[in-house]
Amino acid sequence: MTTIQVAGLHVRHRKTVALDSLDVDFGRGVHGLLGPNGAGKTSLIRVLATVAAPTGGRVRMLGEDLADPRARTEVRRRLGYLPQEFGYYPGFTVREFVAYMAWLKEMPAAATPAAVERAVERVGLADRIDARIRTLSGGMVRRVGIAQAIVNDPAVLLLDEPTAGLDPEQRVEFRELLRELGAGATVLVSTHLVEDVAAACTEVTLIADGRLAYRGTPDALSALGAAADGVGDHPIERGYTAALRAHREVAVR
Amino acid sequence: MTGTVLYARSRALPQTVLALAATALLAVWAAHALDSYLDPERRVPVVALAPLLAAAAIGASLYSASDELDRTAVRPWWHRRLAHLLCLTALAAALLPLAVLSSAQTFGPPAMVRNVLGCTGLTAGAAVLLGARLSWLPVFCYVSAMYMGISGVRGTALPAWAWLLEPGTGSGAWATAVLLFALGGGAYMVKGARGTP
Numbered sequence: 001m002t003t004i005q006v007a008g009l010h011v012r013h014r015k016t017v018a019l020d021s022l023d024v025d026f027g028r029g030v031h032g033l034l035g036p037n038g039a040g041k042t043s044l045i046r047v048l049a050t051v052a053a054p055t056g057g058r059v060r061m062l063g064e065d066l067a068d069p070r071a072r073t074e075v076r077r078r079l080g081y082l083p084q085e086f087g088y089y090p091g092f093t094v095r096e097f098v099a100y101m102a103w104l105k106e107m108p109a110a111a112t113p114a115a116v117e118r119a120v121e122r123v124g125l126a127d128r129i130d131a132r133i134r135t136l137s138g139g140m141v142r143r144v145g146i147a148q149a150i151v152n153d154p155a156v157l158l159l160d161e162p163t164a165g166l167d168p169e170q171r172v173e174f175r176e177l178l179r180e181l182g183a184g185a186t187v188l189v190s191t192h193l194v195e196d197v198a199a200a201c202t203e204v205t206l207i208a209d210g211r212l213a214y215r216g217t218p219d220a221l222s223a224l225g226a227a228a229d230g231v232g233d234h235p236i237e238r239g240y241t242a243a244l245r246a247h248r249e250v251a252v253r
Numbered sequence: 254m255t256g257t258v259l260y261a262r263s264r265a266l267p268q269t270v271l272a273l274a275a276t277a278l279l280a281v282w283a284a285h286a287l288d289s290y291l292d293p294e295r296r297v298p299v300v301a302l303a304p305l306l307a308a309a310a311i312g313a314s315l316y317s318a319s320d321e322l323d324r325t326a327v328r329p330w331w332h333r334r335l336a337h338l339l340c341l342t343a344l345a346a347a348l349l350p351l352a353v354l355s356s357a358q359t360f361g362p363p364a365m366v367r368n369v370l371g372c373t374g375l376t377a378g379a380a381v382l383l384g385a386r387l388s389w390l391p392v393f394c395y396v397s398a399m400y401m402g403i404s405g406v407r408g409t410a411l412p413a414w415a416w417l418l419e420p421g422t423g424s425g426a427w428a429t430a431v432l433l434f435a436l437g438g439g440a441y442m443v444k445g446a447r448g449t450p
Contacts, residue, residue, distance in 0.1 A: 050324070088319060092259075103259060104323070
Protein backbone atom coordinates (compact mmCIF):
# COMPACT_ATOMS: atom_id res chain seq x y z
CA MET A 1 0.00 0.00 0.00
CA THR A 2 1.37 3.42 -0.96
CA THR A 3 1.71 5.84 1.95
CA ILE A 4 3.69 8.60 0.21
CA GLN A 5 2.95 9.79 -3.32
CA VAL A 6 5.20 12.46 -4.81
CA ALA A 7 4.18 13.89 -8.20
CA GLY A 8 6.12 16.47 -10.21
CA LEU A 9 7.91 17.70 -7.11
CA HIS A 10 10.00 20.77 -7.76
CA VAL A 11 12.20 22.44 -5.15
CA ARG A 12 14.37 25.44 -5.85
CA HIS A 13 16.86 27.14 -3.51
CA ARG A 14 17.39 30.60 -4.99
CA LYS A 15 18.97 29.82 -8.39
CA THR A 16 19.68 26.16 -7.68
CA VAL A 17 17.21 23.45 -8.61
CA ALA A 18 17.28 20.85 -5.83
CA LEU A 19 14.46 18.62 -7.13
CA ASP A 20 13.34 18.65 -10.73
CA SER A 21 9.87 17.19 -11.42
CA LEU A 22 10.39 14.18 -9.19
CA ASP A 23 7.79 11.42 -9.28
CA VAL A 24 8.16 8.70 -6.69
CA ASP A 25 6.00 6.56 -4.36
CA PHE A 26 6.82 4.84 -1.10
CA GLY A 27 4.94 2.12 0.74
CA ARG A 28 5.47 0.25 3.98
CA GLY A 29 9.02 -0.95 4.55
CA VAL A 30 12.50 0.55 4.82
CA HIS A 31 13.53 2.65 1.83
CA GLY A 32 17.15 3.67 1.36
CA LEU A 33 17.58 7.05 -0.25
CA LEU A 34 20.97 7.24 -1.92
CA GLY A 35 22.70 9.85 -4.02
CA PRO A 36 25.75 12.10 -4.16
CA ASN A 37 26.03 15.31 -2.11
CA GLY A 38 23.65 17.93 -3.43
CA ALA A 39 21.50 15.35 -5.25
CA GLY A 40 18.33 16.52 -3.51
CA LYS A 41 17.92 13.85 -0.80
CA THR A 42 17.66 16.30 2.08
CA SER A 43 15.37 18.58 0.07
CA LEU A 44 13.01 15.65 -0.49
CA ILE A 45 13.09 14.63 3.16
CA ARG A 46 12.44 18.22 4.34
CA VAL A 47 9.42 18.53 2.05
CA LEU A 48 8.07 15.19 3.28
CA ALA A 49 8.69 16.28 6.87
CA THR A 50 6.50 19.37 6.21
CA VAL A 51 9.44 21.58 7.16
CA ALA A 52 9.95 23.07 3.68
CA ALA A 53 7.36 23.96 1.07
CA PRO A 54 7.95 22.79 -2.51
CA THR A 55 8.00 25.31 -5.35
CA GLY A 56 5.88 22.96 -7.46
CA GLY A 57 4.26 19.55 -7.57
CA ARG A 58 2.11 17.62 -5.12
CA VAL A 59 2.75 15.38 -2.16
CA ARG A 60 0.15 13.10 -0.63
CA MET A 61 1.01 11.33 2.58
CA LEU A 62 -1.15 8.93 4.58
CA GLY A 63 -4.01 9.87 2.28
CA GLU A 64 -3.68 13.62 2.92
CA ASP A 65 -2.55 16.41 0.61
CA LEU A 66 0.34 18.25 2.28
CA ALA A 67 -0.64 21.51 0.55
CA ASP A 68 -3.63 21.70 2.92
CA PRO A 69 -2.57 23.18 6.31
CA ARG A 70 -5.16 21.17 8.29
CA ALA A 71 -4.13 17.93 6.61
CA ARG A 72 -0.48 18.79 7.25
CA THR A 73 -1.18 19.12 10.96
CA GLU A 74 -2.87 15.72 11.04
CA VAL A 75 0.01 14.12 9.13
CA ARG A 76 2.49 15.57 11.65
CA ARG A 77 0.87 13.56 14.44
CA ARG A 78 1.87 10.37 12.62
CA LEU A 79 5.25 11.56 11.41
CA GLY A 80 8.72 11.05 12.87
CA TYR A 81 11.67 13.10 11.63
CA LEU A 82 15.38 13.12 12.33
CA PRO A 83 17.14 15.98 10.51
CA GLN A 84 20.84 15.89 9.74
CA GLU A 85 21.43 18.30 12.62
CA PHE A 86 18.50 18.32 14.97
CA GLY A 87 19.69 20.74 17.65
CA TYR A 88 19.00 20.09 21.30
CA TYR A 89 18.83 21.95 24.59
CA PRO A 90 22.05 21.19 26.46
CA GLY A 91 20.39 21.52 29.87
CA PHE A 92 17.74 18.94 29.07
CA THR A 93 18.04 15.32 30.07
CA VAL A 94 17.31 12.65 27.47
CA ARG A 95 13.92 12.04 29.10
CA GLU A 96 13.05 15.76 29.09
CA PHE A 97 14.05 16.27 25.47
CA VAL A 98 12.09 13.31 24.17
CA ALA A 99 9.11 14.28 26.37
CA TYR A 100 9.25 17.83 25.02
CA MET A 101 9.11 16.55 21.45
CA ALA A 102 6.19 14.28 22.40
CA TRP A 103 4.42 17.34 23.85
CA LEU A 104 5.01 19.28 20.62
CA LYS A 105 3.32 16.42 18.78
CA GLU A 106 0.34 16.68 21.16
CA MET A 107 0.68 13.13 22.42
CA PRO A 108 -1.73 12.38 25.28
CA ALA A 109 -0.08 13.46 28.55
CA ALA A 110 -0.97 10.22 30.32
CA ALA A 111 0.71 8.07 27.66
CA THR A 112 3.82 10.22 27.24
CA PRO A 113 6.05 8.97 30.13
CA ALA A 114 5.74 5.33 29.04
CA ALA A 115 6.20 6.24 25.36
CA VAL A 116 9.34 8.22 26.21
CA GLU A 117 10.85 5.34 28.18
CA ARG A 118 10.03 2.88 25.40
CA ALA A 119 11.57 5.07 22.68
CA VAL A 120 14.72 5.64 24.71
CA GLU A 121 14.99 1.92 25.47
CA ARG A 122 14.63 1.06 21.77
CA VAL A 123 17.69 3.15 20.93
CA GLY A 124 19.68 1.56 23.76
CA LEU A 125 19.90 4.57 26.06
CA ALA A 126 17.71 3.34 28.93
CA ASP A 127 20.62 3.56 31.36
CA ARG A 128 21.28 7.20 30.37
CA ILE A 129 17.68 8.43 30.30
CA ASP A 130 18.24 10.93 33.11
CA ALA A 131 21.66 12.11 31.87
CA ARG A 132 21.95 15.62 30.46
CA ILE A 133 22.33 15.52 26.68
CA ARG A 134 25.46 17.69 26.81
CA THR A 135 27.26 14.93 28.73
CA LEU A 136 26.63 12.32 26.00
CA SER A 137 28.93 11.31 23.16
CA GLY A 138 28.11 12.23 19.56
CA GLY A 139 26.76 8.76 18.81
CA MET A 140 24.53 8.85 21.89
CA VAL A 141 23.19 12.28 20.93
CA ARG A 142 22.33 10.86 17.52
CA ARG A 143 20.42 8.06 19.22
CA VAL A 144 18.52 10.66 21.29
CA GLY A 145 17.52 12.17 17.95
CA ILE A 146 16.25 8.79 16.77
CA ALA A 147 14.35 8.33 20.06
CA GLN A 148 12.49 11.61 19.62
CA ALA A 149 11.63 10.61 16.05
CA ILE A 150 10.01 7.33 17.11
CA VAL A 151 8.37 8.43 20.38
CA ASN A 152 4.95 8.75 18.72
CA ASP A 153 5.17 5.37 16.94
CA PRO A 154 5.07 7.14 13.57
CA ALA A 155 3.41 5.72 10.47
CA VAL A 156 6.02 7.56 8.40
CA LEU A 157 9.57 7.90 9.68
CA LEU A 158 12.08 10.16 7.90
CA LEU A 159 15.72 9.80 8.87
CA ASP A 160 18.40 12.00 7.36
CA GLU A 161 21.88 10.50 7.87
CA PRO A 162 20.81 8.60 11.00
CA THR A 163 23.98 6.55 11.34
CA ALA A 164 26.42 9.48 11.21
CA GLY A 165 28.52 9.27 14.36
CA LEU A 166 27.46 5.76 15.33
CA ASP A 167 30.16 3.16 15.88
CA PRO A 168 29.98 -0.19 13.98
CA GLU A 169 28.22 -2.03 16.79
CA GLN A 170 25.66 0.74 17.16
CA ARG A 171 25.09 0.73 13.40
CA VAL A 172 24.38 -3.00 13.45
CA GLU A 173 21.89 -2.48 16.29
CA PHE A 174 20.35 0.45 14.44
CA ARG A 175 19.83 -1.67 11.32
CA GLU A 176 17.96 -4.16 13.50
CA LEU A 177 15.78 -1.33 14.82
CA LEU A 178 15.16 -0.14 11.25
CA ARG A 179 13.96 -3.59 10.19
CA GLU A 180 11.67 -3.70 13.23
CA LEU A 181 10.24 -0.24 12.48
CA GLY A 182 9.83 -1.00 8.78
CA ALA A 183 7.51 -3.92 9.55
CA GLY A 184 4.75 -1.51 10.52
CA ALA A 185 5.69 1.85 9.02
CA THR A 186 7.11 3.59 5.97
CA VAL A 187 10.72 4.37 6.84
CA LEU A 188 12.79 6.58 4.56
CA VAL A 189 16.52 6.63 5.31
CA SER A 190 18.81 9.08 3.55
CA THR A 191 22.40 7.90 3.78
CA HIS A 192 25.77 7.69 2.06
CA LEU A 193 26.49 4.32 3.66
CA VAL A 194 25.40 1.84 1.03
CA GLU A 195 26.19 -1.13 3.27
CA ASP A 196 23.46 0.09 5.67
CA VAL A 197 21.07 0.08 2.73
CA ALA A 198 22.12 -3.42 1.69
CA ALA A 199 21.62 -4.73 5.21
CA ALA A 200 18.42 -3.01 6.33
CA CYS A 201 16.42 -1.68 3.39
CA THR A 202 13.71 -3.36 1.36
CA GLU A 203 14.02 -0.90 -1.50
CA VAL A 204 16.58 1.56 -2.85
CA THR A 205 15.88 4.93 -4.44
CA LEU A 206 18.79 6.72 -6.05
CA ILE A 207 18.50 10.43 -6.69
CA ALA A 208 20.96 12.43 -8.78
CA ASP A 209 20.74 16.05 -9.92
CA GLY A 210 17.26 16.32 -8.43
CA ARG A 211 15.89 13.44 -10.50
CA LEU A 212 15.13 9.80 -9.98
CA ALA A 213 18.16 7.85 -11.18
CA TYR A 214 17.34 4.31 -10.08
CA ARG A 215 14.75 2.30 -8.14
CA GLY A 216 14.92 -1.32 -7.14
CA THR A 217 15.81 -3.72 -4.39
CA PRO A 218 19.28 -3.79 -2.79
CA ASP A 219 19.84 -7.19 -4.42
CA ALA A 220 18.97 -5.79 -7.87
CA LEU A 221 21.36 -2.87 -7.33
CA SER A 222 24.12 -5.29 -6.32
CA ALA A 223 23.41 -7.38 -9.42
CA LEU A 224 23.65 -4.25 -11.57
CA GLY A 225 27.16 -3.70 -10.19
CA ALA A 226 28.17 -7.23 -11.17
CA ALA A 227 26.85 -6.78 -14.71
CA ALA A 228 28.06 -3.24 -15.40
CA ASP A 229 31.33 -1.39 -14.91
CA GLY A 230 30.70 -0.06 -11.41
CA VAL A 231 33.49 0.96 -9.07
CA GLY A 232 33.67 -0.06 -5.43
CA ASP A 233 34.69 -2.70 -2.90
CA HIS A 234 31.23 -4.02 -2.16
CA PRO A 235 28.74 -5.35 -4.78
CA ILE A 236 26.17 -2.71 -3.83
CA GLU A 237 28.79 0.06 -4.09
CA ARG A 238 29.56 -1.12 -7.61
CA GLY A 239 25.83 -1.15 -8.34
CA TYR A 240 25.50 2.36 -6.96
CA THR A 241 28.27 3.80 -9.12
CA ALA A 242 27.05 1.90 -12.19
CA ALA A 243 23.48 3.24 -11.76
CA LEU A 244 24.81 6.75 -11.23
CA ARG A 245 26.97 6.62 -14.36
CA ALA A 246 24.13 5.23 -16.43
CA HIS A 247 21.88 8.08 -15.24
CA ARG A 248 24.53 10.68 -16.11
CA GLU A 249 25.05 9.23 -19.56
CA VAL A 250 21.32 9.46 -20.26
CA ALA A 251 21.22 13.02 -18.88
CA VAL A 252 24.09 14.14 -21.16
CA ARG A 253 22.39 12.81 -24.31
CA MET B 254 7.35 17.97 34.18
CA THR B 255 4.73 19.63 31.97
CA GLY B 256 5.26 20.65 28.38
CA THR B 257 4.83 24.31 29.25
CA VAL B 258 7.65 24.15 31.79
CA LEU B 259 9.86 22.37 29.26
CA TYR B 260 9.02 25.08 26.72
CA ALA B 261 10.01 27.77 29.24
CA ARG B 262 13.31 26.01 29.91
CA SER B 263 13.95 25.46 26.19
CA ARG B 264 13.74 29.24 25.67
CA ALA B 265 15.81 30.03 28.80
CA LEU B 266 12.89 31.98 30.28
CA PRO B 267 14.09 31.68 33.92
CA GLN B 268 17.44 33.21 32.93
CA THR B 269 15.67 35.91 30.91
CA VAL B 270 13.52 36.90 33.91
CA LEU B 271 16.70 37.12 36.01
CA ALA B 272 18.33 39.26 33.31
CA LEU B 273 15.35 41.62 33.29
CA ALA B 274 15.44 41.90 37.09
CA ALA B 275 19.19 42.60 36.95
CA THR B 276 18.60 45.25 34.27
CA ALA B 277 16.01 46.93 36.50
CA LEU B 278 18.40 46.94 39.46
CA LEU B 279 21.15 48.38 37.27
CA ALA B 280 18.76 51.10 36.05
CA VAL B 281 17.77 52.01 39.63
CA TRP B 282 21.42 52.21 40.61
CA ALA B 283 22.35 54.26 37.51
CA ALA B 284 19.47 56.73 38.03
CA HIS B 285 20.60 57.23 41.62
CA ALA B 286 24.28 57.54 40.68
CA LEU B 287 23.46 60.16 38.04
CA ASP B 288 21.54 62.24 40.65
CA SER B 289 18.59 62.24 38.26
CA TYR B 290 16.27 63.56 40.99
CA LEU B 291 18.08 66.92 40.61
CA ASP B 292 17.58 67.16 36.84
CA PRO B 293 15.30 64.79 34.86
CA GLU B 294 17.47 65.32 31.76
CA ARG B 295 20.16 63.24 33.47
CA ARG B 296 17.87 60.23 33.10
CA VAL B 297 18.37 60.08 29.34
CA PRO B 298 21.02 57.31 29.47
CA VAL B 299 18.84 55.25 31.80
CA VAL B 300 15.66 55.68 29.74
CA ALA B 301 17.51 54.85 26.51
CA LEU B 302 19.89 52.08 27.59
CA ALA B 303 17.81 50.07 30.07
CA PRO B 304 15.12 49.24 27.44
CA LEU B 305 17.93 48.33 25.03
CA LEU B 306 19.35 45.80 27.53
CA ALA B 307 15.88 44.45 28.32
CA ALA B 308 15.04 44.08 24.62
CA ALA B 309 18.35 42.28 23.99
CA ALA B 310 17.56 39.80 26.79
CA ILE B 311 14.07 39.23 25.42
CA GLY B 312 15.47 38.81 21.89
CA ALA B 313 17.93 36.16 23.09
CA SER B 314 15.03 34.19 24.59
CA LEU B 315 13.40 33.90 21.17
CA TYR B 316 16.16 31.49 20.05
CA SER B 317 15.26 27.85 19.52
CA ALA B 318 18.05 25.26 19.41
CA SER B 319 15.80 22.77 17.64
CA ASP B 320 14.23 25.02 15.02
CA GLU B 321 14.01 22.23 12.43
CA LEU B 322 12.09 19.94 14.79
CA ASP B 323 9.92 22.80 16.06
CA ARG B 324 8.57 23.17 12.54
CA THR B 325 7.13 19.67 12.65
CA ALA B 326 5.13 20.44 15.80
CA VAL B 327 1.43 19.69 15.83
CA ARG B 328 0.81 22.43 18.41
CA PRO B 329 0.26 25.81 16.82
CA TRP B 330 3.05 28.18 17.68
CA TRP B 331 1.40 31.58 17.36
CA HIS B 332 -0.25 31.81 20.77
CA ARG B 333 2.83 30.48 22.54
CA ARG B 334 5.00 33.06 20.77
CA LEU B 335 2.49 35.80 21.58
CA ALA B 336 2.30 34.87 25.28
CA HIS B 337 6.10 34.60 25.43
CA LEU B 338 6.61 38.09 24.01
CA LEU B 339 3.76 39.76 25.90
CA CYS B 340 4.72 38.32 29.30
CA LEU B 341 8.38 39.34 29.03
CA THR B 342 7.51 42.79 27.66
CA ALA B 343 4.98 43.33 30.45
CA LEU B 344 7.56 42.29 33.04
CA ALA B 345 10.16 44.71 31.61
CA ALA B 346 7.55 47.47 31.39
CA ALA B 347 6.65 46.88 35.05
CA LEU B 348 10.20 46.70 36.41
CA LEU B 349 12.18 49.35 34.51
CA PRO B 350 9.97 52.39 35.37
CA LEU B 351 10.91 51.81 39.03
CA ALA B 352 14.21 53.54 38.21
CA VAL B 353 12.54 56.80 37.12
CA LEU B 354 9.57 57.18 39.45
CA SER B 355 10.34 60.66 40.75
CA SER B 356 8.92 62.53 37.74
CA ALA B 357 6.19 61.46 35.38
CA GLN B 358 6.53 64.37 32.96
CA THR B 359 10.16 64.32 31.79
CA PHE B 360 11.84 60.99 31.10
CA GLY B 361 9.60 59.31 33.66
CA PRO B 362 7.73 55.98 33.71
CA PRO B 363 5.67 56.69 30.55
CA ALA B 364 8.83 57.33 28.52
CA MET B 365 10.41 54.16 29.92
CA VAL B 366 7.35 52.03 29.05
CA ARG B 367 7.22 53.56 25.57
CA ASN B 368 10.88 52.76 25.00
CA VAL B 369 10.45 49.19 26.23
CA LEU B 370 7.66 48.72 23.69
CA GLY B 371 9.60 50.27 20.82
CA CYS B 372 12.87 48.47 21.52
CA THR B 373 11.17 45.10 22.05
CA GLY B 374 9.17 45.50 18.84
CA LEU B 375 12.34 46.27 16.87
CA THR B 376 14.08 43.28 18.43
CA ALA B 377 11.21 40.90 17.69
CA GLY B 378 11.11 42.06 14.07
CA ALA B 379 14.89 41.63 13.81
CA ALA B 380 14.57 38.08 15.18
CA VAL B 381 12.28 37.25 12.26
CA LEU B 382 14.65 38.74 9.68
CA LEU B 383 18.09 38.01 11.15
CA GLY B 384 17.53 35.26 13.72
CA ALA B 385 17.27 35.57 17.49
CA ARG B 386 21.02 35.61 18.09
CA LEU B 387 21.45 38.82 16.07
CA SER B 388 18.14 40.37 17.07
CA TRP B 389 19.82 42.90 19.39
CA LEU B 390 21.85 44.41 16.54
CA PRO B 391 19.33 46.75 14.82
CA VAL B 392 18.02 48.17 18.10
CA PHE B 393 21.60 48.62 19.33
CA CYS B 394 22.45 50.55 16.14
CA TYR B 395 19.29 52.66 16.45
CA VAL B 396 19.84 53.50 20.13
CA SER B 397 23.52 54.30 19.49
CA ALA B 398 22.69 56.54 16.53
CA MET B 399 19.97 58.36 18.44
CA TYR B 400 22.00 58.72 21.58
CA MET B 401 25.11 60.05 19.86
CA GLY B 402 23.68 61.97 16.93
CA ILE B 403 20.38 63.44 17.99
CA SER B 404 21.56 66.82 19.34
CA GLY B 405 22.21 68.35 15.90
CA VAL B 406 19.02 67.12 14.24
CA ARG B 407 15.88 69.26 13.82
CA GLY B 408 12.56 68.69 12.05
CA THR B 409 8.82 68.37 12.56
CA ALA B 410 8.92 64.58 12.14
CA LEU B 411 11.60 64.26 14.81
CA PRO B 412 9.28 62.91 17.56
CA ALA B 413 8.10 60.13 15.26
CA TRP B 414 11.49 58.65 14.41
CA ALA B 415 13.51 59.84 17.40
CA TRP B 416 10.84 58.47 19.75
CA LEU B 417 13.48 57.00 22.02
CA LEU B 418 14.68 60.40 23.27
CA GLU B 419 11.39 62.24 23.43
CA PRO B 420 11.19 63.58 26.98
CA GLY B 421 7.43 63.76 27.51
CA THR B 422 4.34 61.82 26.66
CA GLY B 423 3.91 63.17 23.11
CA SER B 424 1.62 61.15 20.89
CA GLY B 425 4.02 60.99 17.90
CA ALA B 426 6.69 59.10 19.83
CA TRP B 427 4.11 56.79 21.41
CA ALA B 428 2.49 56.05 18.07
CA THR B 429 5.83 55.01 16.58
CA ALA B 430 6.76 52.83 19.56
CA VAL B 431 3.38 51.10 19.61
CA LEU B 432 3.51 50.61 15.84
CA LEU B 433 6.97 49.05 16.10
CA PHE B 434 5.77 46.70 18.83
CA ALA B 435 2.69 45.72 16.83
CA LEU B 436 4.61 45.12 13.60
CA GLY B 437 7.65 43.40 15.14
CA GLY B 438 5.59 41.40 17.62
CA GLY B 439 3.05 40.47 14.95
CA ALA B 440 5.75 39.30 12.55
CA TYR B 441 7.34 37.19 15.30
CA MET B 442 3.98 35.73 16.29
CA VAL B 443 3.26 34.61 12.72
CA LYS B 444 6.71 33.59 11.47
CA GLY B 445 8.84 32.93 14.56
CA ALA B 446 12.54 33.65 14.76
CA ARG B 447 14.58 32.85 11.68
CA GLY B 448 16.50 29.63 12.08
CA THR B 449 20.24 30.04 12.54
CA PRO B 450 22.90 27.36 12.88
